[in-house]
Amino acid sequence: MARKAVPLTDTEIKKAKPSDKDYKLFDGGGLFLLIKTTGGKLWRLKYLIDGKEKLLSLGSYPETTLSEARAKREQHKADIAKGVNPSAERKEAKQIKQLEELDQFNTFKQCAADYFELIRSKISEGHYKKQWQRLESNVIPFIGKKYMNDISRDEIMTCLIRIQDRGAIEEAHRIYNIISQVYQYATANRRCERNTAADISTKWMLQPAVKNNYPTITNPKEIGKLLKDIDGYSGEYSVKCALQIMPYVTLRPVNIRAMEWSEIDLEKGILTIKADKMKMKREHIVPLVPKVVEILLELQKLTGEGRYCFGASRTRNSPLSDNTLRSALIRLGYTNDKIVPHGFRAMFTTIANEMAPEHGFSSDVIEKCLAHEQGNKVRAAYNRAEYLEQRAGLMKWWGDYLDSLKRMH
Numbered sequence: 001m002a003r004k005a006v007p008l009t010d011t012e013i014k015k016a017k018p019s020d021k022d023y024k025l026f027d028g029g030g031l032f033l034l035i036k037t038t039g040g041k042l043w044r045l046k047y048l049i050d051g052k053e054k055l056l057s058l059g060s061y062p063e064t065t066l067s068e069a070r071a072k073r074e075q076h077k078a079d080i081a082k083g084v085n086p087s088a089e090r091k092e093a094k095q096i097k098q099l100e101e102l103d104q105f106n107t108f109k110q111c112a113a114d115y116f117e118l119i120r121s122k123i124s125e126g127h128y129k130k131q132w133q134r135l136e137s138n139v140i141p142f143i144g145k146k147y148m149n150d151i152s153r154d155e156i157m158t159c160l161i162r163i164q165d166r167g168a169i170e171e172a173h174r175i176y177n178i179i180s181q182v183y184q185y186a187t188a189n190r191r192c193e194r195n196t197a198a199d200i201s202t203k204w205m206l207q208p209a210v211k212n213n214y215p216t217i218t219n220p221k222e223i224g225k226l227l228k229d230i231d232g233y234s235g236e237y238s239v240k241c242a243l244q245i246m247p248y249v250t251l252r253p254v255n256i257r258a259m260e261w262s263e264i265d266l267e268k269g270i271l272t273i274k275a276d277k278m279k280m281k282r283e284h285i286v287p288l289v290p291k292v293v294e295i296l297l298e299l300q301k302l303t304g305e306g307r308y309c310f311g312a313s314r315t316r317n318s319p320l321s322d323n324t325l326r327s328a329l330i331r332l333g334y335t336n337d338k339i340v341p342h343g344f345r346a347m348f349t350t351i352a353n354e355m356a357p358e359h360g361f362s363s364d365v366i367e368k369c370l371a372h373e374q375g376n377k378v379r380a381a382y383n384r385a386e387y388l389e390q391r392a393g394l395m396k397w398w399g400d401y402l403d404s405l406k407r408m409h
Helices: 010-015 066-081 089-103 108-122 125-138 153-165 169-188 220-231 237-249 253-257 290-303 324-331 343-354 363-369 377-382 388-408
Strands: 023-028 031-035 041-049 052-061 270-273 284-287
Touching: 023 066, 031 066, 041 066, 052 066, 108 125, 108 169, 125 153, 125 169, 153 169, 220 237, 220 388, 237 253, 237 290, 237 324, 237 343, 237 388, 253 324, 284 388, 290 388, 343 363, 343 388, 363 388
Parallel strands: none
Antiparallel strands: 023 031, 031 041, 041 052, 270 284
C-alpha cells in the first residue's frame, strides 16, 4: 500500500533550498513541487490516463500559490475521472519545453544581458554602454519579454523599420548586427532552437547604410582660426583645457573626457591609458608635446587633487559628460556639420597622410598614434612594434604644425 503524502505547508515550501540535484516535495493526490538546482520551484501533477502515467505542469511557485496548485489538481482530477486528458501528448511536450525555457530565463532581454556580460571584458566600457543603450531604446521595449523561440522575423523587422523610418539607417544596420549576435550566442548555448535573425537579409530588406566620416576641418587657415577660437573659450576652465589639448593628442573623445591624473607622467611627457579604457583593449601610450604638458601643469593646480583631469564637478570624481565638448564647440560657433570632437582625429589622419613626404613617418606610425589595429591580421600578428620613438617624433611634428597655423592666423 502506497504511503500517503503529508500535505505541504507554505513555510516548508519557502524554506526549501536548491541542492546539487533536482528533488521533489509531495503534497498528495499526484501533486508535487519540483525544486530545481537553479532555485526554481515548479508545480507538477502526476496522473494516470488509459493506464499510462502522465505529467502536467501547473506553473511555478510563488507565482502559483500552494492553494492555487491544489485547486488546479482537483479540477484536473475531476476531468481525468471523466476520461478527459488534461493535456494531449504534443501539447504537454510543448508546455514542458516552454517551462524549461522559463527556467533558463530565455527571454530576449535576458539572453542579450547574458551575452553582453560575456563580452564586456573584451570591449571598452564606453562601447559596452553604447551598444546596450541601443538595445534598451530600440528593441527591448518591444520584444524584450518574449522568448527567443517565439520572436518572429517580422517582429525583428518591425523594430528595424521603425528605426529606419526616423532616418537612422546606419543605426538600424548596427542594431540588426547586435540582435544577430545575441541569437548566435543563444543558439550556441541551446537557449533557443534557431537563429531567427539569420532569416533577415539587410541587403534586401533595409536601405543601404552609408557611413559618413566625422565632420572635420582640414583647411590650414580654418584650422588656425579654430585653435585661436579655442584659446578664447570663456566657459569652464577645465573644459577649455580639454578643448586645447584635443587637437594635439589624437585621442578618442572618451579617452580625453575620462583622462586621469594617475595616467600622466608630466616629467616624462607620457600619458598611459589602461587597456580596459581602450576600444581595442590594449594599453595605449601617448607622447605629450610640450604644449600639452604646459596646459596640464596649469590645470593640475585646479583639479590635481581629484581623480579626473577634466572632471565634471569640483571634486573631479566623475568624467565630463558625452556632450560637454561638443556643446563647447557649438558655443564657439562650430556646429556639428563643421567639426565634432571626434573630427580632430580625422583632421590628424588626413593631414598626416597627405604630408607624409614632409614629416617622413609611415602610415603604420600614423595608425599607431590613433590606436588603430592593423587591418591585415597576419601583418598585425608579426608587427608588435609600438613605434614609441617614431610616434613621439610624429606628434612633435604635428604639434609644431598646429602651432604654426595658429601663429599665421
